Amino acid sequence: xxxxxxxxxxxxxxxxxxxxxxxxxxxxxxxxxxxxxxxxxxxxxxxxxxxxxxxxxxxxxxxxxxxxxxxxxxxxxxxxxxxxxxxxxxxxxxxxxxxxxxxxxxxxxxxxxxxxxxxxxxxxxxxxxxxxxxxxxxxxxxxxxxxxxxxxxxxxxxxxxxxxxxxxxxxxxxxxxxxxxxxxxxxxxxxxxxxxxxxxxxxxxxxxxxxxxxxxxxxxxxxxxxxxxxxxxxxxxxxxxxxxxxxxxxxxxxxxxxxxxxx
Amino acid sequence: xxxxxxxxxxxxxxxxxxxxxxxxxxxxxxxxxxxxxxxxxxxxxxxxxxxxxxxxxxxxxxxxxxxxxxxxxxxxxxxxxxxxxxxxxxxxxxxxxxxxxxxxxxxxxxxxxxxxxxxxxxxxxxxxxxxxxxxxxxxxxxxxxxxxxxxxxxxxxxxxxxxxxxxxxxxxxxxxxxxxxxxxxxxxxxxxxxxxxxxxxxxxxxxxxxxxxxxxxxxxxxxxxxxxxxxxxxxxxxxxxxxxxxxxxxxxxxxxxxxxxx
Numbered sequence: 001x002x003x004x005x006x007x008x009x010x011x012x013x014x015x016x017x018x019x020x021x022x023x024x025x026x027x028x029x030x031x032x033x034x035x036x037x038x039x040x041x042x043x044x045x046x047x048x049x050x051x052x053x054x055x056x057x058x059x060x061x062x063x064x065x066x067x068x069x070x071x072x073x074x075x076x077x078x079x080x081x082x083x084x085x086x087x088x089x090x091x092x093x094x095x096x097x098x099x100x101x102x103x104x105x106x107x108x109x110x111x112x113x114x115x116x117x118x119x120x121x122x123x124x125x126x127x128x129x130x131x132x133x134x135x136x137x138x139x140x141x142x143x144x145x146x147x148x149x150x151x152x153x154x155x156x157x158x159x160x161x162x163x164x165x166x167x168x169x170x171x172x173x174x175x176x177x178x179x180x181x182x183x184x185x186x187x188x189x190x191x192x193x194x195x196x197x198x199x200x201x202x203x204x205x206x207x208x209x210x211x212x213x214x215x216x217x218x219x220x221x222x223x224x225x226x227x228x229x230x231x232x233x234x235x236x237x238x239x240x241x242x243x244x245x246x247x248x249x250x251x252x253x254x255x256x257x258x259x260x261x262x263x
Numbered sequence: 264x265x266x267x268x269x270x271x272x273x274x275x276x277x278x279x280x281x282x283x284x285x286x287x288x289x290x291x292x293x294x295x296x297x298x299x300x301x302x303x304x305x306x307x308x309x310x311x312x313x314x315x316x317x318x319x320x321x322x323x324x325x326x327x328x329x330x331x332x333x334x335x336x337x338x339x340x341x342x343x344x345x346x347x348x349x350x351x352x353x354x355x356x357x358x359x360x361x362x363x364x365x366x367x368x369x370x371x372x373x374x375x376x377x378x379x380x381x382x383x384x385x386x387x388x389x390x391x392x393x394x395x396x397x398x399x400x401x402x403x404x405x406x407x408x409x410x411x412x413x414x415x416x417x418x419x420x421x422x423x424x425x426x427x428x429x430x431x432x433x434x435x436x437x438x439x440x441x442x443x444x445x446x447x448x449x450x451x452x453x454x455x456x457x458x459x460x461x462x463x464x465x466x467x468x469x470x471x472x473x474x475x476x477x478x479x480x481x482x483x484x485x486x487x488x489x490x491x492x493x494x495x496x497x498x499x500x501x502x503x504x505x506x507x508x509x510x511x512x513x514x515x516x517x518x519x520x521x522x523x524x525x
Contacts, residue, residue, distance in 0.1 A: 064500060067507040074510050075355050079347060082449060093334055101330060109363060113495035117371075121488045233484070234375040237491055241367040246318055253322045256329045260434065 025221050028143070032151055032217065035144040045149035053115050053150075054157030058164070061110050065165045068106050069172040072097055077181055091183055092191030094173050099200045100259075103166035105252055108211035111158060112244045116219045119150060120240035123223025124233040132224075150216040158212030159205050166204055203259045210255065211248050218244045276497075283475045284467075286397060287405055294395065296402040304407030309414050312368045316361060316415045317422045323360050324423025327351055328430035341435050345442030346449030348427045353420060353450055353458045359506060361416050362465035365408065366498040370473040373404055374494040377477025378487040386478070401478065405470045412466035416458070461509050468501045 073094040080090050123146060126132050132142050170192075177183040222240040226232045327348040335341050377400070380386050386396045424446075431437040473494045480490045 060496065060500065064503045067503045071355065071507050071510045074514055075351065078354075078514075079350060082350070096334065097330060100333075101326065110496075110499060113367065113499055114492070117492045117495055121492065125488075233488055234371075234379070234491055237488065238368065238371040238375065241371060241495060242315060242364075245364065245367050246315060249319050249322045249326075253326050253329070256326055257430075257434075260329055260333060 021221075021225075024225070025217070028147070028221050028224070029217055031143050032147045032220075035141060036148050036151065038144060040144075042145070042149050045145075046153050049149050049153035050157050052118075053111065053153050054161055057111055057114055057157075057161065060114065061107055061161060061165055062168055064110055065103070065106055065169050066172045068102055069094075069098060069169040070176050072102060073173045073176050073181070088187070089191065089195075090181070091173070091177050091188040092195035094177070095170055095192050096195045096200070098169045098173060099166055099196060099204050100256065101252070103169050104162050104204050104207040104211065105248065107161050107165045107208065108158065108215070108248050109245060111154075111161070111212075112215055112248065113241055115154070116215045116244050117237045117241050119216055119219035120223045120226075120237045121233055123220050124226035124236040127224060127226045128228045128232060147216065147220045150220065151213070154212040154216045155209050156212075158215075159209045162204055162208030163201070166201065199262065203255075203262075207252065207255050210251055214247050214251065215244050218247060279479075280471060280475045283478070284471045287401060287471070287474070290395065290397045290402055291406075294398045296398055296406070300399075300403040301406055304403045305410050308369050308407050308411040311372070312365060312411075312415060313418065315368060316364050316419050319360055319364055320357070320419030320422035321426040323356055323419075324348065324352060324426030325430040327356065327423070328427040329434060332431070332435040336435075341437055342441055343445055343449070344431050344435055344437050345427065346445030348431075349420075349424060349446045350449045350454055352423045352427075354454045355458075355461075355506075355510075357416060357420050357423065358458050358461040358465055359502070361412055361419050361462060362469060362502045363499065365412060365415070365466070366469055366473075366495055366502070369408060369411075370469050370494050370498050371491050373408070374473040374477035374480075375487055375491050377401070377404075377474060378480035378490045381478060381480045382483055382487055396478075401474050405474055408470040408473075409463065409466040412462055412469075413459075416462045457509075457513055461506065464505050464509060465502050468505055469498050472498045472501060 073090065076094045076097065077090045080093065126146070132146075135142050135145060174185070174188050177188050178185055219240040222236040222243070226236040328344065331344055331348050331351070332341065335344055335347070377386075380400070386400065389396045389399060428439055428442050431442050432439070476490045476494045476497075480486050482489070
């Protein structure tokens with residue numbers, strides 16, 4: 001009897017908690033969109049954040065994306081030989097997979113673990129040391145000061161990072177297919193032209209920008225909710241990384257599904 | 264000069280992480296941890312990431328189905344959709360996904376926990392009491408991450424097949440029977456072995472990095488935060504590199520022993 005109550009209690013509490021979290025998150029999204037169009041444009045802050053998000057993440061992203069591209073082309077060669085006993089289409093397919101999925105998603109996941117965790121830790125520390133209250137007392141709107149520059153920088157930064165990651169990915173796939181799998185460069189480029197259209201790159205950039213929209217908002221959300229103490233900051237960081245990763249994967253699926261009707 | 268210093272510190276870090284790994288193995292050989300503690304940790308790790316992994320697995324299966332539909336449509340080979348999507352998930356995407364999810368959730372949690380223990384000198388207290396922190400604290404967590412990753416891999420694969428069936432039906436009009444029929448033909452034993460080996464290697468890397476980063480935390484609360492962020496980033500880099508290495512070695516091995524892949 002008591003056990004039954006405990007289960008009900010647990011379920012109700014977790015439903016209420018997640019409902020509250022979602023409403024607060026939506027409020028944060030709406031607030032930051034509204035604040036984004038308000039006059040004092042913090043260009044300096046935005047450029048600083050852009051440097052942190054895009055420029056400083058670039059080496060690690062390029063490094064990881066290179067290896068991911070090699071794996072993709074090896075695996076797609078394996079599968080093509082398995083099913084249609086012919087791997088002449090591999091360059092085109094691998095390039096399509098890179099442009100449609102890999103470039104944007106791998107970039108976004110890496111940025112989440114680096115930048116998202118950083119933002120959550122920073123905002124959480126500001127929260128527990130009462131710097132956010134201090135800002136409010138000085139007449140500065142916290143969302144305008146903290147969230148909006150990061151949001152703008154992250155959307156722009158991820159769009160640019162996605163383009164660079166895609167190009168480097170394609171180049172590495174090209175090198176691997178020529179050196180290791182024995183395709184000529186002409187074959188690779190023919191496959192590219194046959195399977196890839198300009199709209200694929202545009203879709204990829206849109207995906208990157210959407211992921212860039214999600215990452216700072218989720219991190220700031222968990223940062224603002226941060227409980228006091230050092231453990232609270234750690235918890236906020238972990239939660240923000242996990243939540244952004246899951247949201248990125250779900251969003252990726254939704255966007256892929258929508259884009260599949262346009263091609 | 265600056266880049267040389269960075270390179271030097273990276274090599275330093277990798278070396279000491281490897282030494283730490285060897286230490287853990289030695290402890291495992293000589294003084295295995297208590298069974299109760301190990302099972303408790305396995306239960307904790309698995310339950311912590313059950314929902315996340317299931318959700319991510321479902322959507323990854325759906326994404327694979329969408330992408331393979333677009334590719335297979337060119338050949339009119341939509342019947343192979345189920346086999347191909349499952350094969351790609353088993354060989355490649357599944358282990359990678361589980362490792363990424365675990366890196367974000369369990370890896371960060373473990374390094375934060377161990378880092379807090381280190382900073383508040385609990386690890387030193389354990390040593391003072393005459394126990395070995397490597398054996399009592401690190402080893403159960405290390406083994407639990409490796410064991411739990413296999414359970415989570417199984418869950419993720421099942422969920423991904425579910426997602427693939429749903430999207431295959433919606434987008435490509437492939438029925439459930441047709442989706443499932445080609446799976447045994449295309450997913451061979453070597454593919455499953457490939458996936459399991461990858462999963463094991465990723466789990467070892469994740470477990471080593473997060474326990475190492477937590478164990479060597481310095482500098483108070485800020486140091487713990489830094490350790491958590493460093494864990495996530497270096498685990499992901501390590502996993503991607505290991506992924507390439509295993510794919511490459513498997514490819515070379517197949518070519519050497521069988522001649523051509525088929």
